[in-house]
Amino acid sequence: MKSSSTMFKRFLTITTILFLSFLTAWFFIQAMKPETLPVGSTLPDLQYESSTGIESIHPDHRPFIVLWFHEDCDHCIYQMKLLDKYIDELKGIHLYLLTSDRSFIINRRERLYPRLSSEYSVHWGFMTNSHFKKLFGSTARPTMYFFDREGYFFQKITGEMKISGILKIIDSMRLQAGDPQAEKSFR
Numbered sequence: 001m002k003s004s005s006t007m008f009k010r011f012l013t014i015t016t017i018l019f020l021s022f023l024t025a026w027f028f029i030q031a032m033k034p035e036t037l038p039v040g041s042t043l044p045d046l047q048y049e050s051s052t053g054i055e056s057i058h059p060d061h062r063p064f065i066v067l068w069f070h071e072d073c074d075h076c077i078y079q080m081k082l083l084d085k086y087i088d089e090l091k092g093i094h095l096y097l098l099t100s101d102r103s104f105i106i107n108r109r110e111r112l113y114p115r116l117s118s119e120y121s122v123h124w125g126f127m128t129n130s131h132f133k134k135l136f137g138s139t140a141r142p143t144m145y146f147f148d149r150e151g152y153f154f155q156k157i158t159g160e161m162k163i164s165g166i167l168k169i170i171d172s173m174r175l176q177a178g179d180p181q182a183e184k185s186f187r
Helices: 004-032 074-085 102-107 129-136 163-177
Strands: 047-050 053-056 064-069 094-099 122-126 143-147 153-158
Touching: 047 102, 064 074, 064 129, 074 163, 102 122, 143 163, 153 163
Parallel strands: 064 094, 094 122
Antiparallel strands: 047 053, 047 122, 064 143, 143 153
């Protein structure tokens, strides 16, 4: 008769093999799923709640950025401070700043980021995590989604990004579209 330690070792081995097999299968299934918003796709029907009511994003022949953030995220705070500091560099760009924290939009945004205003084509909005994930496929924060002037998805950046990187992406979109403003913003 086999010892109990040998049987236990076999049990652990079989359990480990099964676990690793299931894990490998799960990763494979996740990798094979199509992206929710692939590059080149059109802007989804995007409605958000602003301080004045329900609004929609529609292309108007200017590039735009959708930034998903949360006020308690250190990386988001860094990104927001950077945008607030360099908002003059983003002239001609719509900036949609979306969060799942309704109270931030109502109570704190103007005090923390005074330059991020409609004067600079900045739009603040609220959206639930589940609705954002349904449209964009991710709720990682901060995440910037770049759209060209026709509303086609150009690039996604998750995490912090320096202003020079943001301007390079905008310039790439303009160059691709044959926009005469291309290279004026290049850094």
